[in-house]
Amino acid sequence: MVLEGVTVQRGEILVLEDIHSVVARGSITAIIGPNGAGKTTLLRAVLGLIPYRGRIRFPAFAQRGGPLFGYIPQRLEFDRGIPITVLDFLTLSAQRAPIWMGRKSRLAARAEAALARVEAAHLIHRPLGKISGGEQQRVLLAGAILNSPDILVLDEPAAGVDIHGAELFCDLLESLRDEMRLTLVLVVHDLSVVMQHADHVICLNRTVRCQGTTFMCMTPEALRETYGLRSELYVHSGADTREALAHPHIRRGGRDA
Numbered sequence: 001m002v003l004e005g006v007t008v009q010r011g012e013i014l015v016l017e018d019i020h021s022v023v024a025r026g027s028i029t030a031i032i033g034p035n036g037a038g039k040t041t042l043l044r045a046v047l048g049l050i051p052y053r054g055r056i057r058f059p060a061f062a063q064r065g066g067p068l069f070g071y072i073p074q075r076l077e078f079d080r081g082i083p084i085t086v087l088d089f090l091t092l093s094a095q096r097a098p099i100w101m102g103r104k105s106r107l108a109a110r111a112e113a114a115l116a117r118v119e120a121a122h123l124i125h126r127p128l129g130k131i132s133g134g135e136q137q138r139v140l141l142a143g144a145i146l147n148s149p150d151i152l153v154l155d156e157p158a159a160g161v162d163i164h165g166a167e168l169f170c171d172l173l174e175s176l177r178d179e180m181r182l183t184l185v186l187v188v189h190d191l192s193v194v195m196q197h198a199d200h201v202i203c204l205n206r207t208v209r210c211q212g213t214t215f216m217c218m219t220p221e222a223l224r225e226t227y228g229l230r231s232e233l234y235v236h237s238g239a240d241t242r243e244a245l246a247h248p249h250i251r252r253g254g255r256d257a
Helices: 039-046 059-064 086-094 105-117 133-145 163-180 191-197 220-227 241-246
Strands: 002-010 013-022 028-032 053-057 069-072 151-155 183-187 200-205 207-213 231-234 249-252
Touching: 002 039, 013 039, 013 207, 028 039, 028 163, 028 191, 039 151, 039 183, 069 133, 086 105, 086 133, 105 133, 133 151, 133 163, 151 163, 163 183, 163 191, 200 220, 207 220
Parallel strands: 028 183, 028 200, 069 151, 151 183
Antiparallel strands: 002 013, 002 053, 200 207, 231 249
16 A cells, blocks of 8 residues: 555645555554544545545555455444344345345355454354443454455554453454455554554654654654654553563653643
8 A cells, every 4th residue: 555645634724744655565554643643534544435635556456446445443333222233233234135034144154254253253143232342343353354355444443442352352453464464554552552563653643753664663752753742652660671662651741741
């Protein structure tokens, strides 16, 4: 995927300005930056959901008119009292007749296989509104890979999940990348996820402040440039060096917080 001068403007406000980047096929690319930096906007531009200036090209998929995307939003807004199961939810997009009239066995089999792939087959008949946040993320992931996408786009995939659950989810994403030959593009706030799983990092704050390998971008200088002059990389006291590298945090002081 090649981004060439991508700019998004809302009224008089430049949300994204002159974004240039190359995302390698098969990579895990993390987009990091402060709130309001334009991270979700960039994902929406890549998905073709909003207008933008510049170009977004997919050279590896040019012969078939572009890649197939899978998408996991930051959150799924729905009425938790709605009487549908996980299976109902996963087959809705391909279901032509009302659910109460039954569904084709082929659709149910595909949904079950996708759930098994994300280690959530046990959820298939559970009410959608009764599952936990971590389980919901797995269901969304199953839906995103249902049609065997080329590029999987994730907006804060581990939001609302505890640290252990987030780590398991990211391990699963990495396994799926290898198994399905996916390209992953994800917005991330937890820098430990970036350190442990990303191949490529885009530091974004309206424009690209730094990009490259994880260790090129996860430096105090690059993070200050991205998050503000008073930002710094720190770890919890008592952590050893390896733990410090695996679990960094951003701290901002004063008016830049």
